[in-house]
Amino acid sequence: MIYRENGHFKTSYAADRQIFPIPQDRWAILAILAFAFAGVPLLADEYLFRAILIPFLILSLAALGVNLLVGYCGQITLGAGAFMAIGAYAAYNFMIRIDDMPLLAALLLGGLASAAIGIVFGTPSLRVRGLYLAVATLAAQFFWDWAFLRIKWFTDYSPSGSVSIANLHVFGWKIDSPLDKYLLCLAVLTLFALLAKNLVRGAIGRQWMAIRDMDVAAEVIGIRPMYAKLSAFAVSSFFLGVAGALWGFIHLGSWEPAAFSIDRSLQLLFMVIIGGLGSIMGSFFGAAFIVILPIFLNQFLPWLGGLVGLGISTAAVSHAEFMIFGALIVFFLIVEPHGLARLWSTAKEKLRLWPFPH
Amino acid sequence: MAREIGPVILDLKNLSLSFGGVKALTDVSFDVCEHEIRAIIGPNGAGKSSMLNVINGVYRPQEGEIVLRGGHFTNMTPYRAAIAGFARTFQNIALFKGMSVLDNIMTGRNLKMKCSLLQQAFWFGPARREELAHRARVEEIIDFLEIQHIRKTPVGRLPYGLQKRVDLGRALAMEPRILLLDEPMAGMNVEEKQDMSRFILDVNDQFGTTIVLIEHDMGVVMDLSDRVVVLDYGRKIGDGTPDEVRANPEVIKAYLGASH
């Protein structure tokens, strides 16, 4: 009985309504945060920051956005990449067209632009659901792919179509080294994860879940589907927009529309399915999984091939990656729709009983 | 009983509803008085659930109107009905399966919670105060329904009888003027039925809530209700006190004689 829920008696509803009502969880999260802010900078090298940690943080933010919409409100989207693109290009245009635009303000405005457009492209959800909604959001993806490729104003008439932003700084702090970038992304993600958690544990989160679980009953208790769905699209697109701007500005530095293609949308959807639909924690699990798996396979498969005397090419590794993703998606959809997050809570349940099996 | 039956609060006039060729309701009229318990009975497929769905705007009748405290509603919607003070439970439980008992009932407070999305995102301050105030009210309902032990349980894991109770709890959280109950005791054992009857009477008695109730168990109907409407094939064939209805030859022929 290392991990226990009982024995901690709540004496007020406030104590019961905390984000982590169980002390062990609270301490664990604080320890993780302390480690992320203070420990990791001492331990990680440049490769780790660039190839794993920064993409993980930004994709976690995007996965959170997708999870709010798909996991909590039950509205499918295949257009997540488009909203990252909108955030990135909107923030870019705010930066280059307005003198002395602060970076954080540009990120925020990028998010807001994405949220506004998210509301517009979320309106089909008021009439259609499931497959039809998936197709409608796919149309959004293709429309914005086209727009950023063809409407030259968005890319400031750059001949190659590629855009970039130099000299990033926040309140005089120059965002230059991989460590700076990591810390900025970590700070943004921490704040947004907290906002997401607050939303889903509050009235609006219950409205989203009510619409997801039983929309007729939700309407009967006075939830307006229009407000619930469009607010989910707005908040989700806001998260995606900020994530997209970070992806362009911080991770890539310079980027082309292809950075936010349909592949990205699918990848984000896979993340929340594997990580756990309707779970904040699951968004992190999913992002970590998808960032780390290819790197792991790149190391592991050739090693495994070497053991049995087979040379495994990079192409074969990337094929294997697709196959493993495919198999995992099918596995999670059929066997464990709540993803890694559910496996995690099952493990905790086991820990609670340990060492007594039943 | 302390309660006193008041004037007519809900007047249903000449309601007709059809689905394609199927006539679910044909020219049905009846009224409901404040604080009363009004039962709707009839064989399966008689149009009872359709009646409740028309009252709170889930179905749109082709003809007729709903007069609520003097206000005329020709196109009721579920949202308007909720604002006007209707709450309801469902024949096939319609709880939010992915949520806990507590969250299901909290959802019933939704119309009373006014904090904006931004306030909720930042939590501290108004949103937190609001959440805790409503939590306290919801805890009263949980105590009233004697479901303290399952407040954190996901509703999908509960046995049927308890789910029905949570369904009632969610409706009560709305603090309705008129409560519409669609077969609240269907599929329950005797003990569960007794509990549920007691809750219905207590709600009616303590809060003066007007109740429209669909029920199959004639014993329950006779015990609980002040007046009964009888539907058969979408038409009203009887209306009156339980004793009057029981003595009505047409009702005996259509309903009490029929197997159901």
Ligand SMILES: Nc1ncnc2c1ncn2[C@@H]1O[C@H](COP(=O)(O)OP(=O)(O)O)[C@@H](O)[C@H]1O
């Ligand atoms: N949504 C619907 N679509 C089509 N027909 C319906 C619908 N709801 C009810 N009906 C029909 O209306 C009639 C009355 O149904 P209902 O109101 O559920 O009866 P009861 O609740 O008295 O058993 C039935 O013939 C049923 O098939």
Ligand SMILES: [Mg+2]
């Ligand atoms: Mg029915």
